[in-house]
Amino acid sequence: MSEARPGSGSGRSRRPGSTDVARLAGVSQKTVSRVLNGEPYVKEEVRLRVQAAMRELGYRRNDAARALNSGKTRRIGVVCLGTAFFGPSTQLVAIERALRSTGYSLTIVNTMEGDTGGVAGAVDHLLEQGVDGIILSEPIDEGDDQPIDLDIPVLTFGRFPGLSARPMITTGGDGVGAARSATEHLLGLGHRTVWHVAGPQRWWAARDRLEGWQQALADAGAPEPPVLEGDWLPASGYAAGRELAANDEVTAIFVANDDMTIGVLRALTEAGRAVPDDVSIVGFDDIPSAGFLTPPLTTIPQDFDVHVARGIENLVTEIESPTGDRSLSPEPTPLRLVIRHSTATKR
Template sequence: MTEHQRAASMRDVAALAGVSHQTVSRVINGHPSIRESTRQRVLAAMDQLHYRPNRAARALVTARSRTIGILSTSAAALYGPVSSINAIQDAGRAAGYFIAVAQLSDLRPESIAAGLDHLLAQSVEGLIVIAPQEVVLQQLETARLDVPYVTLLGGPASVQRELTVDQVAGARAATRHLLDLGHRRIVHLSGPLEWFEAQARVHGYRSELAAAGLAAPPSPEGDWTAESGYRLGREVLSDPEVTAVFTSNDQMALGVYHAAHELGRSIPGDVSVVGFDDIAEAAHYWPPLTTVLQDFTQLGRRSVESLVTEIEGGTEPSPVTLRPDLVVRASTAPPAQVRPPAPVA
């Protein structure tokens, strides 16, 4: 490698900034005694030279990895985990932490243990778990982790390190919206019931129907995909008494749209549809989808704030529950039998 190709070193940064090698090291490691003007001069030199601190060397000096690990299931496919991971990465970088991700391809105990081992081998200082299934929480307890962690996206009330959106409240709001429009035969298509979120949405749906004095029909179980929404939608929409469908996520709602079209049932003229999540595409379904908004970005950001606070010697995280919002669009309307008649010309 020639002199012109050689990567800049810490000493090059020190020379350009007019400070000592030790001062550059202190700036990199966030030492509080550095004057702001000196810090800015060093950072400007680093930027000019395109200098990037050596992560491994820095860990040896500080005895800290400044790394947060994410243990996630189905991260490559589902909107919620992907959105939270993106937010965690942004917030982690802003806080000066690296982010390492381990994705679980299945939920066998040995696979979960391997994912945890992979992250712990990187000397992570904390963990964010985006895997809302009972088997994952059991494995966390068995592992007896010696680093702090928080869990996202749902769980039982006994989980003390949980940051989540109130899934029950979201499902109740979706169901109440349909009831207020006059629907009485409302079917819920659930997500896979090993997921805490799917269980909570079923519970919220049934609770709201019970509060209205209505018995809940069975909730066919899907797998979060549009294909399962289509398959189950074909079944439930074959019953002409069903005037509304509440799906456990927006992808399943898309499948219901397809099924309704094939069966000749218009949305919302013959059947109203409500989803859950408010994915970016939901506003562009035709008609635009009424759904429940979860703020995954805020969830990811707050998880990093909570975890970094504990890593830096602060308090242990307390459970945090965010309130979801119902976003009403054009996929819901009163059922035909209670809709006011069109004006006579």
């Protein structure tokens, strides 16, 4: 008769522990702990054997007890805008996916754009619940100059002046560089200058794209037209597009996101300005429908999975093995331009 294992058979039995996993896998309890914590220097064959033993026993780590013993809650808080915009919502999915394999749970607090002190209040709420680290998913300028100083690791996707943490981890896509490449692409097609439909300037991402556009024009010695500011939504792109369509000097447009680009495209079509024959246009985000618009849109994917995974890795490392660094800012992830049929050489 085989030996009964904890958690198997009928009747009452104790919950299987890490020592049971070690016994079944034929390793030390310390090795099991290393596997649970995702520590390096564990042979892959050993790691797989331990994980197989966990599954066979139905082992579940007791994070509450672990928190009492280690002072860690195994919970990371996320502050995000309460919005359905493509960028923030897609980034949140990438955060959840990246955290899933780390053993940390996720607590989300939404703020609403325009709420004064919304980020500071959300951070306070997370600290009261007890989190080991905080992620700020879409930094915006709240305009209240309220500094936030934290003594736990913080990950932010993009710059966030006024925030300091121990450490402060900043990562994300290179919005400035991407906007430069979009503008340079249009200038390289022979257009005298490039017009810009910007996102709301309270968003740091929108400011980065504006900055990249300005840099490209300045470097090329091209005139800088007036900026038209939208709110990320198609209706604001349509309003800007109607204004641009009425100006015969407009032959190239860089739009700060694809949703506004949809509105610009409609306005140009209604005005009889053909894309790309009369006007070339570049968007930003590469939303799922971008390749199916008429014409298919030249745009810039954000590659959320790449920079989110890198940021989460750094955040978890700082939580579990603090380096003492005040600031960790790896180089922004380069973003590539996907060229489709909405841009063409100027006639």
